[in-house]
Amino acid sequence: MRKLFSFACLLLFAFAVNAQEHNFNTKYVKPADTLVEKKIEEWQDLKFGLFMHWGTYSQWGVVESWSICPEDEGWTQRRGPYSKDYFEYKKAYENLQTTFNPVNFNPDKWAAAAKDAGMKYVIFTTKHHDGFCMFDTKQTDYKITSSKTPFSSNARANVTREIFEAFRKDGFLTGAYFSKPDWHSPDYWWPYFPPKDRNVNYDPAKHPDKWNAFKDYTYNQIEELMTGYGKVDVLWLDGGWVRPLKTVDRNVDWQRGIRYNQDIDMARIAKMARSHQPGLLVVDRTVSGEFENYLTPEQTVPKEPLPYPWESCITMGNSWSYVPNDHYKSTNTIIHLLLRIVSRGGNLLLNIGPSPLGDYSDTAYSRLKEIGAWMKVHGEAVYATKPLAPYEDGNILYLQSKDKKTVYVYVLSDDKADDVVLPSAINLKGIALNKKSKIVLLDAPKEKIKYKTEGDATTLSVPSSLQHKAVGKYAVAFKIML
Structure with missing residues (x-):
């Protein structure tokens, strides 16, 4: 614990990186399911939602997951006493599970602040690329409810359930962010090989048993979320490099590194998910087709309206994850972003990263309060x-x-x-x-x-x-x- 605390103290500066801008497709497929169509229309009328990136990485105040990705990109840089050795760093990163104890966690406080700000739906990161689960999965012990994690003894340890219940009580639609890639799973990053980049580190065609095991792991975790957490309105899938090879667009820079077919059978997943959650919106980000019910331009506002349902996901600060002393956008900037997005027919999904103790910064609460005062006058000119x-x-x-x-x-x-x-x-x-x-x-x-x-x-x-x-x-x- 002392070494981990020292790491946090010795960081030269936080990973306050701007997230990658995701290219988004123009080939939209209208859902055939009338319940999904109805849910899309309901969701489009809401206009303003809350996003939350939260995990063990908040303890170091670093970028979510990406510092364990062996790519030479601005957002993947490692800093601190473990940074010179990748494997030592990854081991220390994964050991953060043993110190994660957000004792100030109070989702009712978050829901009240978001409701007062005029937000109408919430998307929460149940699992990011690092594979740490913020829900009580039965598929792995790398989770917040594990006995290895101090917070597991808390009555609210299953934070995904607690968040969904708190926000539902305040009338919110709820959505589960879920990363398709899982850098902790031995069936995605097989320990036999070192990880090479963000992608699976073996050829699934040569090792179909391992890939099928990963497909089942993904399916089972999503089914847990669709059956044990009440009504879920959106399944928000990230990690667009996990996709059929035939869908890769070589004109898109980040897709050029996808070498293998990483098809996880979205048809099977969507059918199962909707059997439990009728009308569920499935957002398979950047993978155009029937499983991308709305598009998600990131940190971007289109210049003109788009001819399909869409949502800009944008950070309140500079980082998606919690960073001490992060620079937060002004209320003026946030409201202008909201209005420009709504004037183009989109929704704004505004991200706040909770701290390692389980709360927002005072600045974030202040922004939400100021937005709420404005929305109380102007809501009718925003919603629907x-x-x-x-x-x-x-x-x-x-x-x-x-x-x-x-x-x-x-x-x-x-x-x-x-x-x-x-x-x-x-x-x-x-x-x-x-x-x-x-x-x-x-x-x-x-x-x-x-x-x-x-x-x-x-x-x-x-x-x-x-x-x-x-x-x-x-x-x-x-x-x-x-």
């Missing part, structure tokens, strides 16, 4: 909305209600200032009003807004009492009833 051309024009964003009877026009603050200062007039493109149209500024609903339409353009006259002064924070919204 649809894109409206021209989507974005300068500091103006356009949205509309699903029935197209109401338009929402957002005026954003300057990126470096929280307050929105309105000019004397606002010009809107592509919006023609009539004498029966009504306009309300959600941030000052008692003020009367006059307008003038010429052709397909409208000019809003800002009341003199609101001109050239702070009207609201981050973004203000005009509600236009056509």
Whole structure:
């Protein structure tokens, strides 16, 4: 324990890396299952979700899993007293299981803060690439409920179940992040060979028994999650290099290193999962086809609407995992990201990495509270909305209600200032009003807004009492009833 503590103290700096940007496919396959179609529509209306990357790696404040991957990339760098020897490092990393004890874990507190912020669904990392399970799997002892892990004696040791139950009580849809690759499994990284990169370290065609054992291991773990953790709405599968070889796109940089066929039989997994969880959304990230029910651009906001369901997963800080003194995005930046994503028809999945003691940083709670205060005024202009051309024009964003009877026009603050200062007039493109149209500024609903339409353009006259002064924070919204 002293050596591990020293490691944490001696790290030169945290792995505050920006995650890899994932290329996402344009070949979307519409689900044939009507229950899945209905769930997609329900999920799309929610707009704002919470992501959580959490595991033993939080004790060192390092990047999740990737420091044990033997690749020479910016996000895989090892630092500290074990860094010069890969195998010594990996052994020490896996030994973190014996010191993981998040005694401040309180999922009800997380759910309350997320609900107050206006979030509507949660995706939790039940297992990342390192293979450490944050649920009570029967397939391995490398898990939080193992007697090797101090937290196993806690009544809330099965943290995945506790998180799902707490968030469901507050009305959230729940989703299980699950890594298809497993760098702890001897049937993925076979100890007979050293790991070479992120991929399986043997040829599955030469060793079908080992690969079939890994397929069953994956299937059995997912079935555990689908049967022992209540209602699950999303199965969010990461590690897109575990895929049929025929689906590899050699034009995509990170896919060029995939040499072997790593088909884990998604048809079998999805059929089983939906037999337990009807209507389940399956998100087989970056593997286009029937098992990628929505797409997940990472740390990215598309410039225009995409013609299929999608969600941008973006970190609140610089890192997906907990890093001491991480730099958190401002509330202004987060709300602008949310609105730009929603104006393109997507959802924002905002990530927070819990600490080794099992709580968020004070800064994260502060951001959630400030977002929540804004959402209480503007929620109707976020949830269940649809894109409206021209989507974005300068500091103006356009949205509309699903029935197209109401338009929402957002005026954003300057990126470096929280307050929105309105000019004397606002010009809107592509919006023609009539004498029966009504306009309300959600941030000052008692003020009367006059307008003038010429052709397909409208000019809003800002009341003199609101001109050239702070009207609201981050973004203000005009509600236009056509």
